[in-house]
Amino acid sequence: MTKDTDTKDQAASSRPGPSSSRGRNRAALWIVLALALGLVGGFLLSRQFPPAPAPPAQNATTEVPAKETLSHKARQVDTALRDALSAAAPQAAAPQVETVEERTHAGQAYSYKSLRLPHLDKMALHDALAKELSLKASGAKLLRAAPDAWEIAIDGATTHRLNFPAEPVPTPDTAKHGTVRLAIVIDDMGEDIGLARELAKLGVPIAFSIWPDSGRRTEVLKIAKDAGREIFIHLPMQPKGYPKVAPGPHALLVNMTAEQIAEAVRRAAKRVPGALAINNHMGSEFTESTYGMRAALAAMKAEGLYFLDSRTTAKSVGIAEAKRLGMRVHQRDVFLDNELSVPAIVKQLQKAEAAARQRGHAIAIGHPHRETVDALRTWLKNKNASVQVVTVSSLPPM
Incomplete structure (x- = not known):
């Protein structure tokens, strides 16, 4: 009896009584009220202080800002x-x-x-x-x-x-004898007929270097021939960064065969009849290729053309390979219009004039821009009388 009574008492004492149930109910009510107040407060705060927008996702296609x-x-x-x-x-x-x-x-x-x-x-x-x-x-x-x-x-x-320049060397006394000669070539000809006419009327033998695939090359060729100007072929060649950097249609590429290169040269010669020489458009990659330049120069020689190296890279093998083939070759000394303003181009013309004074002759290359034509006109009015603008073909080859 005692053992059963003890068990029942223990069971009875573990059951919650009425007062403890009411306490727990009040606690639960307060918890619910606190949660409700928290939710309402959070909603009101979020309306007053909205969250900052998330940063844009970064991926491989994100453009680099221009600056x-x-x-x-x-x-x-x-x-x-x-x-x-x-x-x-x-x-x-x-x-x-x-x-x-x-x-x-x-x-x-x-x-x-x-x-x-x-x-x-x-x-x-x-x-x-x-x-x-x-x-x-x-x-x-x-x-x-x-x-x-x-x-x-x-x-x-x-x-x-x-x-930096080498130590100054004595300047040849050529100016006193009127033997300072400067040849000027204008590349990219064959599109702007108006500028072609203006260049032809400058009164000096500026060479026209014409794109084989230019849209108005026939008209520009006639202007050059009527004015007695030398005609060159401005032939596209592969630059560094190709194909992202595009030289234009029918360019000479380093992966071409020798026959493909020769065919491209022959095609260019047919499209610019009467040309005396070829100079390169772009070509910083191609003119460094011994294989490519040997094939191109051999084709030029077969067409009766000589080569003017525009020197778009200091590592060009054009001069060395042309000499190896025993053909006439020249190279550019000064670019005139990398900075497109009349005062800057006049300064470049003066620099070309100084280069001609130093060794007796020089070659400058420009492009058919309005600023270039205006700068040539200004420079011709003020240049030293001892400096003569001459044809490229009249200069001694390298």
């Missing part, structure tokens, strides 16, 4: 260099553009420039350029490439090479 592209940064370097040169050597001539190559880095296209600097104080330029780069071209680094050259790199890509 962050390699091409834009390279132009910032151009500005910094120009301002540094003005600060370090206000009276010095503008740098000479030796080559311009279209390149790509990490999927971005940009122009690589090799420049020949005027004589100036290197230390003064270094200090000025370092300052201007820090202000105008964030991330650009000035590097010493050689004892006589600096390079500028952006995000691991070299965008500029600055070559």
Whole structure:
């Protein structure tokens, strides 16, 4: 009896009584009320302070902002260099553009420039350029490439090479004898008839280099022939960065066979009858190819054409291969209109004039821009009388 009673008492004492049930009910009610008040408060706060929008998802197709592209940064370097040169050597001539190559880095296209600097104080330029780069071209680094050259790199890509001039050499006394000769070639001809007529009327033997596939080449050819101008073929050749950087239709490519290259040269010669020579459009990749240039030059020689190397790359093998074949060859000394303004082009013409004075002759290449024609007209009125504008064919070959 005692054991059964103890068990029942224990069971009875574990059951909740009426007062404890009421306590738990009141606690549950307060919890429900607190949750309800929290939800209402949260709703009101969210209406007053909405959440910030989520950042856009990043993926491989996100476009690079224009101000962050390699091409834009390279132009910032151009500005910094120009301002540094003005600060370090206000009276010095503008740098000479030796080559311009279209390149790509990490999927971005940009122009690589090799420049020949005027004589100036290197230390003064270094200090000025370092300052201007820090202000105008964030991330650009000035590097010493050689004892006589600096390079500028952006995000691991070299965008500029600055070559210092050799020690000054005595200038030949050719000016006194009127033997300073400058030849001028205008590329990309065959589209603008109006500018072709204006160039023909300048009164000096400027050569017309005509696109084989230009839309108005027949009319431009007639203008050139009627004016007695030399005619060249401006033949597209593969640049660095191809095919993203496109040279145009029927270009010479490094993967062509020798017969395909020869056929492209023959086609160009048929489309520009009366041409004396070929010079390259673009071609920074093709003119570095010994195989490609041998085939192209052999075809030019067979067509009775000589070669004018536009020198879009310092590593061109055009001169060496033409000499190996025993054919006539020339090369460009100055590009006139990389900077498209009349004062800048006049300065380039003066630079070409100085190059001609130094070794007796030089070749400058420009393009059919309104600014180029206006600059030629201005320069011709003011040039030194000892400098004669002549045909390319009248110059001694290399």
